[in-house]
Amino acid sequence: MSASPATLPAPDRGGPAQPLLLLSGLKKHFPIRGGLFGATVATVRAVDDVSFAVRKGETLGIVGESGCGKSTTARLLMRLMEPDAGSMVFDGEGVGQNAQTGGITLKEYRRQVQMVFQDSYASLNPRLPIEESIAFAPKVHGVSASEARGRAHEILAAVGLAPASFARRYPHELSGGQRQRVNIARALALQPRLILLDEPVSALDKSVEAQVLNLLVDLKAKFGLTYVFISHDLNVVQYISDRVLVMYLGQVVEQGPVEAIYECPAHPYTRALLASRPSMDPGSRRTEPPLTGDPPNPINPPSGCRFRTRCPFAEGICAEREPVHSALGGGHEAACHMAEPGSGHSQAGRLAA
Amino acid sequence: MSEVMERPMTATANATPLVTLRDLSVRFVSRDATMHAVNGVDLDLGAGEVLCILGESGSGKSVTLRALMKLLPRSARVTGRIEVAGRDVQAMNERQLQDFRGSDVAMIFQEPMTALDPVFTIGQQIAETVVRHEGVSRTAGMARALELLELVQIPSAKRRLAAYPHELSGGLRQRAMIAVALACKPKLLLADEPTTALDATVQIQVLLLLRKLQEQLGMGVIFVTHDLGVAGEIADRVAVMYAGRVVEEGPVAAMMRGPLHPYPRGLLGATVHGGMRGQRLTTIPGAPPGLETLPTACSFAPRCAEAEPACLAGVPAPRSPVPGRSARCIKVAAG
Numbered sequence: 292m293s294a295s296p297a298t299l300p301a302p303d304r305g306g307p308a309q310p311l312l313l314l315s316g317l318k319k320h321f322p323i324r325g326g327l328f329g330a331t332v333a334t335v336r337a338v339d340d341v342s343f344a345v346r347k348g349e350t351l352g353i354v355g356e357s358g359c360g361k362s363t364t365a366r367l368l369m370r371l372m373e374p375d376a377g378s379m380v381f382d383g384e385g386v387g388q389n390a391q392t393g394g395i396t397l398k399e400y401r402r403q404v405q406m407v408f409q410d411s412y413a414s415l416n417p418r419l420p421i422e423e424s425i426a427f428a429p430k431v432h433g434v435s436a437s438e439a440r441g442r443a444h445e446i447l448a449a450v451g452l453a454p455a456s457f458a459r460r461y462p463h464e465l466s467g468g469q470r471q472r473v474n475i476a477r478a479l480a481l482q483p484r485l486i487l488l489d490e491p492v493s494a495l496d497k498s499v500e501a502q503v504l505n506l507l508v509d510l511k512a513k514f515g516l517t518y519v520f521i522s523h524d525l526n527v528v529q530y531i532s533d534r535v536l537v538m539y540l541g542q543v544v545e546q547g548p549v550e551a552i553y554e555c556p557a558h559p560y561t562r563a564l565l566a567s568r569p570s571m572d573p574g575s576r577r578t579e580p581p582l583t584g585d586p587p588n589p590i591n592p593p594s595g596c597r598f599r600t601r602c603p604f605a606e607g608i609c610a611e612r613e614p615v616h617s618a619l620g621g622g623h624e625a626a627c628h629m630a631e632p633g634s635g636h637s638q639a640g641r642l643a644a
Numbered sequence: 645m646s647e648v649m650e651r652p653m654t655a656t657a658n659a660t661p662l663v664t665l666r667d668l669s670v671r672f673v674s675r676d677a678t679m680h681a682v683n684g685v686d687l688d689l690g691a692g693e694v695l696c697i698l699g700e701s702g703s704g705k706s707v708t709l710r711a712l713m714k715l716l717p718r719s720a721r722v723t724g725r726i727e728v729a730g731r732d733v734q735a736m737n738e739r740q741l742q743d744f745r746g747s748d749v750a751m752i753f754q755e756p757m758t759a760l761d762p763v764f765t766i767g768q769q770i771a772e773t774v775v776r777h778e779g780v781s782r783t784a785g786m787a788r789a790l791e792l793l794e795l796v797q798i799p800s801a802k803r804r805l806a807a808y809p810h811e812l813s814g815g816l817r818q819r820a821m822i823a824v825a826l827a828c829k830p831k832l833l834l835a836d837e838p839t840t841a842l843d844a845t846v847q848i849q850v851l852l853l854l855r856k857l858q859e860q861l862g863m864g865v866i867f868v869t870h871d872l873g874v875a876g877e878i879a880d881r882v883a884v885m886y887a888g889r890v891v892e893e894g895p896v897a898a899m900m901r902g903p904l905h906p907y908p909r910g911l912l913g914a915t916v917h918g919g920m921r922g923q924r925l926t927t928i929p930g931a932p933p934g935l936e937t938l939p940t941a942c943s944f945a946p947r948c949a950e951a952e953p954a955c956l957a958g959v960p961a962p963r964s965p966v967p968g969r970s971a972r973c974i975k976v977a978a979g
């Protein structure tokens with residue numbers, strides 16, 4: 292082994308066609324305990340059979356309203372919690388498998404996959420100068436203290452914070468936008484291949500949001516990164532993503548290239564979500580909201596299609612059977628009976644490719 | 645609710661002002677520092693008009709709104725003239741204020757639990773407000789509560805009268821808060837980011853509801869938001885705040901098409917919207933100034949690409965290149 296393996300970027304193993312990350316059948320249910328004896332009285336189906344691939348070098352956007360399971364998906368993807376079911380394959384290797392079965396160890400996986408959260412305070416130690424927060428993980432991975440500090444300064448410069456004036460500052464001495472830059476620097480310190488960003492700009496003012504988005508675009512090109520970008524902001528996701536995944540009540544309802552999702556959305560939920568965006572043009576105000584009511588609770592999701600209780604196209608079949616993910620061409624797919632020819636919905640196949 | 649009030653034209657609105665703010669300043673004085681939160685704000689609102697106060701966090705939006713209801717903490721030093729519905733708000737005593745809040749002016753918030761009491765049902769809270777302000781019977785108060793829940797489009801309104809706030813979903817709680825605010829038919833509704841925490845599909849429902857109620861009831865509304873899209877959906881006029889001052893004011897469509905002041909221009913360029921993929925976002929460098937000292941020049945100058953020495957000579961006065969629009973920037977042509 293070379294002197295400091297953690298300072299070298301991990302090599303590409305499977306080649307460009309091999310997805311960087313492949314998630315299949317992921318599930319995470321949270322029991323809700325109640326009563327005198329703490330018995331399980333209900334189950335939150337936070338992530339319920341979610342499968343998708345993250346391709347090398349892309350930005351995959353994940354959108355959906357609060358409670359639809361975005362952050363739980365992120366925590367599963369980071370292995371901050373164990374899934375109840377499902378498998379994860381990173382560049383062709385099973386994640387967290389043992390020596391006999393092969394695969395990539397959790398420790399190595401966690402080096403190659405890093406995360407940035409919405410709350411810019413959450414992952415920074417308030418008692419450490421920021422250069423030490425950034426150097427911390429590399430040191431844990433065996434990099435010498437002086438080398439780790441040198442790298443921290445390089446990365447600070449890369450995220451637009453001049454090390455001479457920022458390296459010794461504490462988190463509370465920074466603005467929200469500057470702290471978010473530090474978090475991005477911290478995520479970059481181990482030279483990861485995949486960065487998971489969970490609402491990274493949602494707490495920032497618009498002028499600062501634009502600065503951070505530009506930075507993310509630059510860093511991705513500079514370091515050859517792959518992003519998973521989670522946000523409830525449809526405009527930001529459209530701006531940054533190559534492909535987009537739409538979640539509703541713990542499930543993926545539609546995914547595809549960003550143009551397909553935004554220009555010809557197939558799932559009625561995606562269409563409603565897009566139509567709900569307020570318009571900056573007062574000349575194009577609407578009079579009726581695209582949907583009524585709030586998203587239902589993931590504790591007792593509706594039978595069949597989970598969107599049927601709010602869907603203007605729902606028919607009998609929608610309550611009886613869960614829609615399958617139907618391919619619409621070009622990697623675009625939607626889980627709606629209208630997208631599947633012969634599903635029994637009166638408009639079945641109208642959307643099909 | 646069949647007779648929908650005509651929305652007054654701005655000209656007539658100005659003839660019968662619902663709100664007149666002149667040179668409003670608010671400082672927060674503590675032992676170690678003075679915060680100059682609001683530094684000379686002039687605003688007018690006509691009856692039945694919707695004004696959005698737009699700006700980034702810390703620009704003084706909420707403080708301005710609270711001053712209109714005399715809802716600021718003791719540490720606040722408020723100067724200037726505040727008139728609402730012909731009454732001098734600064735001069736009111738506690739009793740007058742109690743009568744004023746609710747019947748002349750009501751406020752809604754981002755977080756509905758700021759305004760709702762967790763230990764009373766929705767019906768009780770509305771009925772109690774109506775009984776207190778109008779001296780009607782409890783039965784009449786409850787009947788009004790039911791009408792109001794129907795007005796804000798809460799499904800199964802009758803059943804929801806008996807619900808406690810925590811039993812409602814986020815969107816319904818927001819509607820319940822609106823119902824409480826409307827209980828005594830205020831002439832002026834103050835809204836402090838009421839849709840900011842809502843999900844997209846619920847936010848648009850609440851925005852459309854507020855617009856409809858405003859038209860039906862002919863209320864004046866001052867709506868605080870940091871979201872250009874929200875202003876685009878609901879505002880007649882917009883006032884953009886920066887560092888405690890209104891830097892631009894005018895009809896919403898004109899502002900969205902072509903802002904006069906470099907700050908809203910920068911904000912518009914930095915706001916991601918459809919069709920910007922692949923383009924580099926324009927940004928506003930730096931950050932807003934601290935407010936420990938009263939700005940004596942254009943507060944935006946340190947971040948402004950067009951700044952020149954003259955910008956630092958003093959606080960730019962509002963200039964009005966076209967009737968109904970104004971901006972505090974020396975580069976804007978005076979009308």
Ligand SMILES: Nc1ncnc2c1ncn2[C@@H]1O[C@H](COP(=O)(O)OP(=O)(O)O)[C@@H](O)[C@H]1O
Binds near residue numbers: 355
């Ligand atoms: N640790 C937990 N225990 C119980 N329920 C949880 C937990 N974490 C998340 N949930 C629930 O799971 C659902 C999905 O949450 P989350 O993944 O945070 O959604 P999102 O990030 O899309 O807003 C929500 O209903 C949430 O309340």
Ligand SMILES: Nc1ncnc2c1ncn2[C@@H]1O[C@H](COP(=O)(O)OP(=O)(O)O)[C@@H](O)[C@H]1O
Binds near residue numbers: 672699706
């Ligand atoms: N009670 C208070 N005491 C001291 N400073 C305050 C208080 N309330 C607001 N401020 C300060 O006044 C400024 C304007 O605040 P605010 O009106 O809440 O801004 P926003 O535009 O985000 O609504 C901020 O700098 C804030 O810190």
Ligand code: SF4
Binds near residue numbers: 598599606626
């Ligand atoms: S499956 Fe049925 S209920 Fe679900 S989105 Fe399609 S039409 Fe609507």
Ligand SMILES: [Mg+2]
Binds near residue numbers: 362
């Ligand atoms: Mg989340």
Ligand SMILES: [Mg+2]
Binds near residue numbers: 706
């Ligand atoms: Mg505020």
